[in-house]
Amino acid sequence: PDNAALQGAADRNGQLTKPPGALGRLEDLVIWYAAWRGDSRPQISAPQVIVFAGNHGVTAQGVSAFPPDVTVQMVMNFEHGGAAINQLAKAAGATMDVHALELDRPTADFTAGPAMTEDELLQALRTGWEAVDPKADLLVVGEMGIGNTTPAAAIACALFGGKAADWTGRGTGVDDAGLANKTRVVAEGVALHGDSGDGLEILGRLGGREIAAMAGAIAAARVLRIPVILDGFICAAAAACLADVSAGALDHTVAGHQSAESAHGAVLDKLGKQPLLNLGLRLGEGSGGALAINILKSAVACHSGMATFAEAGVSGG
Amino acid sequence: PDNAALQGAADRNGQLTKPPGALGRLEDLVIWYAAWRGDSRPQISAPQVIVFAGNHGVTAQGVSAFPPDVTVQMVMNFEHGGAAINQLAKAAGATMDVHALELDRPTADFTAGPAMTEDELLQALRTGWEAVDPKADLLVVGEMGIGNTTPAAAIACALFGGKAADWTGRGTGVDDAGLANKTRVVAEGVALHGDSGDGLEILGRLGGREIAAMAGAIAAARVLRIPVILDGFICAAAAACLADVSAGALDHTVAGHQSAESAHGAVLDKLGKQPLLNLGLRLGEGSGGALAINILKSAVACHSGMATFAEAGVSGG
Numbered sequence: 096p097d098n099a100a101l102q103g104a105a106d107r108n109g110q111l112t113k114p115p116g117a118l119g120r121l122e123d124l125v126i127w128y129a130a131w132r133g134d135s136r137p138q139i140s141a142p143q144v145i146v147f148a149g150n151h152g153v154t155a156q157g158v159s160a161f162p163p164d165v166t167v168q169m170v171m172n173f174e175h176g177g178a179a180i181n182q183l184a185k186a187a188g189a190t191m192d193v194h195a196l197e198l199d200r201p202t203a204d205f206t207a208g209p210a211m212t213e214d215e216l217l218q219a220l221r222t223g224w225e226a227v228d229p230k231a232d233l234l235v236v237g238e239m240g241i242g243n244t245t246p247a248a249a250i251a252c253a254l255f256g257g258k259a260a261d262w263t264g265r266g267t268g269v270d271d272a273g274l275a276n277k278t279r280v281v282a283e284g285v286a287l288h289g290d291s292g293d294g295l296e297i298l299g300r301l302g303g304r305e306i307a308a309m310a311g312a313i314a315a316a317r318v319l320r321i322p323v324i325l326d327g328f329i330c331a332a333a334a335a336c337l338a339d340v341s342a343g344a345l346d347h348t349v350a351g352h353q354s355a356e357s358a359h360g361a362v363l364d365k366l367g368k369q370p371l372l373n374l375g376l377r378l379g380e381g382s383g384g385a386l387a388i389n390i391l392k393s394a395v396a397c398h399s400g401m402a403t404f405a406e407a408g409v410s411g412g
Numbered sequence: 413p414d415n416a417a418l419q420g421a422a423d424r425n426g427q428l429t430k431p432p433g434a435l436g437r438l439e440d441l442v443i444w445y446a447a448w449r450g451d452s453r454p455q456i457s458a459p460q461v462i463v464f465a466g467n468h469g470v471t472a473q474g475v476s477a478f479p480p481d482v483t484v485q486m487v488m489n490f491e492h493g494g495a496a497i498n499q500l501a502k503a504a505g506a507t508m509d510v511h512a513l514e515l516d517r518p519t520a521d522f523t524a525g526p527a528m529t530e531d532e533l534l535q536a537l538r539t540g541w542e543a544v545d546p547k548a549d550l551l552v553v554g555e556m557g558i559g560n561t562t563p564a565a566a567i568a569c570a571l572f573g574g575k576a577a578d579w580t581g582r583g584t585g586v587d588d589a590g591l592a593n594k595t596r597v598v599a600e601g602v603a604l605h606g607d608s609g610d611g612l613e614i615l616g617r618l619g620g621r622e623i624a625a626m627a628g629a630i631a632a633a634r635v636l637r638i639p640v641i642l643d644g645f646i647c648a649a650a651a652a653c654l655a656d657v658s659a660g661a662l663d664h665t666v667a668g669h670q671s672a673e674s675a676h677g678a679v680l681d682k683l684g685k686q687p688l689l690n691l692g693l694r695l696g697e698g699s700g701g702a703l704a705i706n707i708l709k710s711a712v713a714c715h716s717g718m719a720t721f722a723e724a725g726v727s728g729g
Contacts, residue, residue, distance in 0.1 A: 374688070376438070389707070390691070
């Protein structure tokens with residue numbers, strides 16, 4: 096981040112026609128955004144939403160309420176503009192790109208071995224890295240992948256410790272028996288791979304292609320100084336792999352929302368991120384992140400558009 | 413509300429390409445909105461933000477950190493487009509109207525007698541009522557009035573009971589001594605007027621012109637079937653006066669946010685309203701309500717724009 100831009104943005108914020116601090120988190124957001132953009136009076140004109148899709152061998156264990164075919168069907172839906180994320184991206188004035196990662200070649204079942212080879216992991220990270228538009232000024236990464244709350248839970252358990260049950264939730268809606276089965280699968284994966292290495296090693300062994308692609312995109316955005324709004328549980332798991340490797344790896348990110356997936360709040364706590372929204376979403380696709388674009392755009396609009404006390408002739412600045 | 417529209421909207425919601433309930437509160441919001449608009453597949457194209465301004469005799473008691481002149485100065489700022497609410501309304505695609513209510517004739521100090529006569533109350537209610545654009549499809553009412561967290565606290569205390577300290581907060585930023593003084597003022601007002609009658613009587617005796625105008629606008633919106641997003645503490649106090657008179661008077665409203673003003677959460681609890689946002693705002697002007705317009709617009713955009721399972725050829729509907 097750019098300290099001069101940060102200071103300039105904070106100075107301007109202090110002169111605007113409102114009591115000090117009266118815009119609450121909107122004020123912190125815009126100062127953080129200004130610092131990462133290197134612009135003391137920034138605007139947001141080119142938000143990008145990227146949805147990555149992948150398939151998971153672990154679905155053979157019956158961890159999802161939906162069949163794996165739904166992943167490719169939903170990719171078609173994204174491409175035809177019919178999914179929630181299409182509407183949310185449009186409402187937020189964002190462009191949207193979709194990257195399907197070898198859907199006909201699911202990852203391996205991580206209860207039997209690593210989900211991805213090192214080559215597969217690197218390829219997925221690269222897809223994510225290259226998907227980021229260098230001209231974007233804000234990024235949301237989302238995902239679609241039937242079964243992918245299972246690898247996300249396994250990643251969280253491997254990185255943060257505790258029991259598999261602490262990190263395993265109902266995803267798109269498994270019942271009690273399904274939840275018990277899913278918890279067993281997470282526990283087996285963590286038992287097999289949990290001590291294998293750092294966040295990137297965990298990402299390869301327990302993750303999935305779309306999760307790795309999200310991590311690659313978040314890392315690329317940092318290099319490009321593009322602030323990122325994190326989405327839900329799966330996005331948080333991808334981000335946590337980066338944070339495990341480098342402590343400040345998520346400083347350019349903010350948590351867009353807290354989802355209804357039970358462990359998302361705990362992962363955000365571990366990452367030190369306070370969500371902007373908490374509306375019970377549990378869809379993925381980048382939906383909560385895209386919704387939060389509106390909040391950040393509004394914060395930036397106040398900062399760039401408001402009059403100062405001196406300009407407006409208002410007492411008390 | 414229109415039950416056929418409600419049912420139609422709920423039916424459509426159940427067919428959209430997402431797991432049931434995965435859009436969380438967005439789903440409830442759009443069904444509520446559809447019912448009030450009488451349209452099973454509604455859109456939002458004409459949100460209106462109205463800011464009412466008034467001055468308060470009780471400022472003579474030193475209850476605010478800012479001088480009363482700031483009210484008229486901020487009205488000028490609204491009219492010139494320089495305030496936070498101007499930016500937030502624009503970012504949300506809303507029109508914005510400003511109504512200054514006799515700023516050169518503050519209400520009377522309620523520690524000595526009623527803030528408004530019955531005629532003054534009725535005139536302020538009428539101003540609010542007539543300010544609502546019948547063609548609007550969503551309404552946010554906000555306010556500006558130096559000192560007006562004091563009447564709002566007094567209204568809340570009179571309507572909901574408890575001690576003055578339970579309902580009195582720091583407003584735009586009074587210090588500990590200021591808070592103690594403000595609490596005394598609220599207690600004196602409630603001692604004098606608290607048992608005088610129903611919510612409208614309390615509104616007249618302890619309220620202010622801009623608070624009454626907000627109540628008038630909220631009531632008008634109900635008749636016009638225009639859903640309302642409530643703003644902060646002062647808006648909630650205005651709304652509470654209506655709820656005291658008629659139990660369902662706020663069914664067409666949703667709480668846009670919970671502000672940092674300490675008693676706002678308690679008033680929302682009393683009104684049975686769960687806020688959409690909680691971002692530490694404490695500005696008034698309609699700022700939190702306007703910010704929440706984006707959430708409701710996004711909810712409606714998903715509902716109207718998403719493909720159904722059948723349309724998209726996705727399994728599992």
